[in-house]
Amino acid sequence: MHVFSGIESLGRILIASYSLEQGLEEFYLVMAKEVENDSAKLIFERLAGIEEKHKDLIYDKYKDIEAAPSSQEDFEKQIQADYMEGGMTTEEYLQRFKPDKDSPQEVIELAMSIEAQALDLYQRAADSYQDSEINSFFKRMSGEEKEHLFRLGELMEEVL
16 A cells, blocks of 8 residues: 655645554554453553554644644544554454454564554655655654564563
């Protein structure tokens, strides 16, 4: 899936990025409700919290460059979270990976897969834009995804 064509304005890129982060947050929250294992539930809730912080970062950047709605909640009303960070819908991820939702290890492995795809998406986007502000934004986002992967790796060590 091509989320960014290489010709969007930074404002449009931020909206698309926010939508991707929102989709993943919603995925994690749905998963947290579906699992019975308390450890897996906690992992999904933590992951949703990370995505919430990512959305805040994107919204703050959007407010810096565009006339934004008065609240982040109003901003979200303009956004549709059809896809997660890796570019697939929640259902597509579940069908493709078929994780045991009550296994903390499988939950972390799925999250790592999604975050790795997001890292790749943002790195490729950075390479596609010559505009320094857009390129800088995507490099920062890819750095954030690297940090997510690092944290997930630490979490994996805790549960093993």
